[in-house]
Amino acid sequence: LFSLCLLFKFIIAGYLSIFIYSIPYIGITVITLAVIALLLLLPLKKELFYIAPPKRFSSTQRPECAEPVVVALLAFFIPFYIIYWFFRIHREIQFVAPSPRLMTACGAGWLSAIMPFGTAILCLTLSDEIRALLANKNEDGGIRTGWTLFWALLLPPVGAAIIQAKMNRFITANTADTADRG
Known part of the structure; x- marks a missing residue:
């Protein structure tokens, strides 16, 4: 479908x-x-x-681990789920580390719904951002951005699952880091 x-x-x-x-x-x-x-x-x-763009204030939500296979299956069988997923993942990343490179959550949802290669562009920027966050935590970045882009172009649900796996890795690294401090 x-x-x-x-x-x-x-x-x-x-x-x-x-x-x-x-x-x-x-x-x-x-x-x-x-x-x-x-x-x-x-x-x-x-x-x-000539001035730097203002910092975007987007709605945020606390990051939660989701099973990448479930994300891929839901995105494959329910077409509107991938729009919701892009909305949710952008809110989660904005909660952890606000970045001017990322779109707002509503913008990401609209881009994935309207633009033909929007899902690939969003997966590319999300992959770069999460790899940078993982590098700051001295963690392995997982699948390279090129492969993420390849799968996002070929099958967008697989690209979403790869991004979700990277986000899960960041959440566990962030949780382990806060547990070490406390």
Whole structure:
């Protein structure tokens, strides 16, 4: 079912461009939209382009270990579960270590739902972020980011399971670290 939804998303993305080019007066439409976009950019202050972006404040939740196989099976058989999973995993990582490289939880959910390769992009950034967190704890990073990207492109539920396994490894390392201190 998930594969059919993914195939449907790719077909729409492929044929939408053909539909757009069949619109009469496409040149005038494109120029009009470009002028409108430029007019919307005029009121922006030029200082906004030279300062660092503000820190994002996203909703967070305490990280919990989840079985990677269960995550993969749920994501494979229930197409909307992967959207929820990306939402949840981003909230968990923002709780542990807020990062400007990660999207907000709502943004991650929308990206995984709408953009054809959004799940692969999200898995790539999550893998890099968790590997950096594990490196700070002197732990093994697990499967490399390239393989995570490969599986996220081939089968997004497997990519989600790999990320969940890395997150579980980080949670156990973090729990062991706090137990050593206390």
